[in-house]
Amino acid sequence: MDASIVVVLGVLGAGCLLADATVGRGEVTLVERLLADLAWGPAIVAGLLSLTGFASLAVGLGQAGRGTLLAALAVAGLVAAAKRRSRPPLDASPPRSSAAGDRDALLSWTAVVAVTAGYGWSFLRWLSQRPLGSWDGMGIWTYRALQWFRAGDAFPSTIGLLVESKPGYPLLVPGLVTAELTLWGAETTVIPVATGWFWVLAAAAATALAVARRAPAAVAPAAAALLLSTPMVWNAAFGQGADLAVAALAVVAALGLGDLVVGDRPASAPAWLIGLVLGLMVWTKNEGAILASLLLVVAAVVARGRLTRRPRWTDWLGLAIGAVPGIAATVVLKTLWATSGEVERYLAPDLWSRLADPSRWQTVAGAFASRLVPWNGEALWGGTLVLLGGLAALAVVRRPAGGAAVAAALFGAPVLLSLAIDAGIYLITPEPLEWHLRTSLDRLGLQLLPLAVVAVLGGLVVSDPEPRTPKAGSGVP
Amino acid sequence: MSRRPPTAVMAAILLVFLVNSGVAVMLTRRLHGPQPAALERRYVGVRSELANVARAAYVSDARWRFLEARFAVAPTILDPGFVARDLKARTITGFKIEEMVETAANQRGLIVLCDFKSRGGLDRFLAELGTEAHRRGVELRVRFADAGLALLAVGG
Numbered sequence: 118m119d120a121s122i123v124v125v126l127g128v129l130g131a132g133c134l135l136a137d138a139t140v141g142r143g144e145v146t147l148v149e150r151l152l153a154d155l156a157w158g159p160a161i162v163a164g165l166l167s168l169t170g171f172a173s174l175a176v177g178l179g180q181a182g183r184g185t186l187l188a189a190l191a192v193a194g195l196v197a198a199a200k201r202r203s204r205p206p207l208d209a210s211p212p213r214s215s216a217a218g219d220r221d222a223l224l225s226w227t228a229v230v231a232v233t234a235g236y237g238w239s240f241l242r243w244l245s246q247r248p249l250g251s252w253d254g255m256g257i258w259t260y261r262a263l264q265w266f267r268a269g270d271a272f273p274s275t276i277g278l279l280v281e282s283k284p285g286y287p288l289l290v291p292g293l294v295t296a297e298l299t300l301w302g303a304e305t306t307v308i309p310v311a312t313g314w315f316w317v318l319a320a321a322a323a324t325a326l327a328v329a330r331r332a333p334a335a336v337a338p339a340a341a342a343l344l345l346s347t348p349m350v351w352n353a354a355f356g357q358g359a360d361l362a363v364a365a366l367a368v369v370a371a372l373g374l375g376d377l378v379v380g381d382r383p384a385s386a387p388a389w390l391i392g393l394v395l396g397l398m399v400w401t402k403n404e405g406a407i408l409a410s411l412l413l414v415v416a417a418v419v420a421r422g423r424l425t426r427r428p429r430w431t432d433w434l435g436l437a438i439g440a441v442p443g444i445a446a447t448v449v450l451k452t453l454w455a456t457s458g459e460v461e462r463y464l465a466p467d468l469w470s471r472l473a474d475p476s477r478w479q480t481v482a483g484a485f486a487s488r489l490v491p492w493n494g495e496a497l498w499g500g501t502l503v504l505l506g507g508l509a510a511l512a513v514v515r516r517p518a519g520g521a522a523v524a525a526a527l528f529g530a531p532v533l534l535s536l537a538i539d540a541g542i543y544l545i546t547p548e549p550l551e552w553h554l555r556t557s558l559d560r561l562g563l564q565l566l567p568l569a570v571v572a573v574l575g576g577l578v579v580s581d582p583e584p585r586t587p588k589a590g591s592g593v594p
Numbered sequence: 595m596s597r598r599p600p601t602a603v604m605a606a607i608l609l610v611f612l613v614n615s616g617v618a619v620m621l622t623r624r625l626h627g628p629q630p631a632a633l634e635r636r637y638v639g640v641r642s643e644l645a646n647v648a649r650a651a652y653v654s655d656a657r658w659r660f661l662e663a664r665f666a667v668a669p670t671i672l673d674p675g676f677v678a679r680d681l682k683a684r685t686i687t688g689f690k691i692e693e694m695v696e697t698a699a700n701q702r703g704l705i706v707l708c709d710f711k712s713r714g715g716l717d718r719f720l721a722e723l724g725t726e727a728h729r730r731g732v733e734l735r736v737r738f739a740d741a742g743l744a745l746l747a748v749g750g
Contacts, residue, residue: 221604228611235615239622246625339607346614348621491613495621499614504606574607 118244121301125311128190128297129318132162135193140386149329153385155322156369159315161390163362164397164443165189167292170265170299171446174273187300221335228342229321236317236345236354240310243355248306253560254357257283259309262294266304276455284455287447289401290359313355319365321345324567326385327372328575331524340574343504349497349563360560363398363405367412367531368567370394374416375527379520380426388432392439400443404564407538409440411531419526462547471545481543484554485536488562497559501566505573512577521576529572532565 133154139161141153166189173185249255265272265288276284293315297308321341329337344350353361373391376384395413398405413436420427471477487493491500509529517525539561546553 224608225604228608232611232615235619239618242622242625335604339604339611342611343607343614346611346618348614348618351618352621496617497621499617500610501614504610508603508606574603 118241118307119305121297121303121305121307122311124297124301125308125314128162128166128293128300129159129315131190131194132158132160132165132315134158135161135165138196139390142383142385144326144385149326152322152326152329155318156326156372157319157323157386157390157394159319160366160369160394160397162190163289163293163315164393164400165193166296167289167400168442168446170292170296171288171450174270175446175449221333222338225335225338225342229338229345232342232345236314236351239351240313240355243313244307244310247356248310250309250355250357251353253359254309257286258290258359259294259357261286261288261291262298262309263304265291265295266298273454285451286359287400287402287405288450289397289443290357290362309357310355313357313361316361316365317345317350317354320350320361320368320567323365323368323372324570327368327375327528327571330372330375330379330382331520331575336574340570343501343574344567344570346499347501347566348495348499349501349559350566352497353560353563358560359402360563363402363408363564364567366394366398366401366405367408367564368528368571370398370409371412371416371528371531371568371571374412375524377428377432378416378420378425378527379523388428388435389439392436393442394439395436396440396443398443399440399447402564404535404539404561406447408531408535408564411534411538415527415530415534419523419530422523425523463542463545465547468545471547477544477550480550481540481554484543484558485540488558498562502562505569508573509577512573517577523576525572525576527572528568528576532569532572535561535565 136154136156136158137150140157141150144150144153169185169189178185243250250259261276261284264276290312294309294312297312298304301308321344324344325337325341328340332340350361350364370391373384373386373394376382376386377388377391395409398409419425488498489502489506491498491503512521512525539558543550543554543558
């Protein structure tokens with residue numbers, strides 16, 4: 118392993134510092150604030166670097182790209198340092214809990230530490246045995262990053278040459294890796310592998326933070342430990358794909374949207390930043406666009422409920438403005454640089470015959486159901502889906518109410534809707550159906566897993582009979 | 595709000611955590627190298643794209659010498675990108691397969707580079723290739739083939 122990991126750690130650290138200056142006003146303890154920094158930091162810095170890199174190419178800055186990246190980091194750092202001085206002080210007296218609750222929390226945090234150590238071992242293992250990552254990692258995402266890094270100014274004209282490598286796929290992950298390679302100044306396998314830490318930490322931190330909003334203290338680290346121990350997450354962390362990035366961004370965005378519409382505490386993030394993360398989901402993967410839309414629609418619907426507050430029009434404006442960079446970059450990429458024709462293939466004339474084929478319905482249903490069997494295939498889901506499904510079923514029988522129902526709807530409804538859309542896409546896919554299911558269903562599930570964990574552990578299983586009363590004027594600081 | 599989660603829930607999470615961790619460790623232990631050699635080809639290809647010679651980009655001189663040494667076959671190669679795309683579009687039928695078999699029969703051998711994303715795709719391709727070879731009375735020996743490795747050597 119060469120020293121280029123310093124670049125990854127430095128960029129990650131810069132992201133956390135930026136986050137510390139921007140988010141976390143609702144987090145009153147040191148642990149909560151650290152979690153908020155780890156949740157939002159990777160998204161902020163990944164968006165900053167990939168979008169500035171892309172923009173510098175789009176406007177013809179070309180080889181000045183490295184300077185643009187460094188300047189972007191420097192300016193953002195200065196702004197962060199200036200804003201950080203205005204942070205509210207931490208609460209020196211954390212909430213009291215019972216001795217049994219403390220014991221549960223200690224056990225849960227021990228599990229988080231243990232599984233994080235496991236990720237350290239996994240990182241070294243991938244680095245030594247599979248430095249080029251998973252098939253998608255080396256065939257699409259890291260491949261694109263290397264193409265970008267090597268091509269420099271010529272990248273826009275080379276991106277569409279090899280259709281097998283999906284040139285129309287969005288560029289958040291490749292852009293981040295390219296920026297890190299640019300800062301390091303040479304190719305290395307360490308940087309693409311180590312960048313997996315961004316999404317591992319962000320997904321775990323945001324999940325824990327979102328659960329901590331609503332559940333007893335011990336459940337938050339338990340939720341993070343459950344997420345991180347899931348073999349599918351473990352397996353994807355350093356495989357250099359983009360699915361874990363979508364998962365992390367989705368739960369970060371949902372965390373922010375939840376604060377915005379529940380409104381019982383100062384929001385963790387300003388609306389423009391939540392919008393930025395929603396836009397970054399679009400800029401990460403095509404599925405991210407669907408999931409981001411669902412998160413937004415569900416939040417808007419939930420906001421009309423009795424226990425929530427309706428965001429002000431300035432909040433909606435902030436969301437919209439924040440989402441512009443990621444969406445605009447994706448549109449430029451797909452319309453000017455690398456037109457793909459994917460949608461046309463799916464909407465081919467034989468669409469209706471595929472949709473009306475009962476055997477396809479059966480195949481799709483069977484594939485979805487098989488993921489609930491812990492020993493299915495490589496056991497990529499372990500016992501996680503069985504546990505979440507079981508707890509959700511029990512909780513639904515008990516008819517969740519109050520804040521629990523709001524949380525379950527905010528985080529759970531996008532999961533169910535997304536699964537329904539995924540099933541519909543499988544029904545009409547022009548690809549060989551069984552191959553398509555085998556190679557993508559687990560990855561789609563991974564994108565939704567953190568949201569599902571929060572919906573169940575932060576919503577459905579929480580005994581919270583007291584309806585929360587929104588505070589007038591609270592929310593965005 | 596209750597400050598302590600239900601004991602049964604915490605116990606269930608802990609149990610699943612332990613099971614999951616065991617599976618994850620097993621999966622990680624199974625990772626082993628070396629990386630598929632074909633990926634080196636992809637990266638080589640990127641460099642050549644910059645020179646706008648994508649068709650020739652798949653195989654560098656060094657890579658080519660490696661293939662010759664490894665499989666001891668003649669340096670005949672079909673454009674892999676177009677082969678791969680045609681295979682998909684034509685469901686592995688048509689002149690491309692015939693061309694491959696003909697080339698393999700006329701020369702000492704043939705190396706085909708193509709992108710198979712699944713074992714099933716590769717198997718279908720091999721079946722088509724074998725059928726065509728049998729029809730022409732050509733004996734083919736597949737020297738190396740694996741899904742994802744995207745490297746197939748056919749000895750005539």
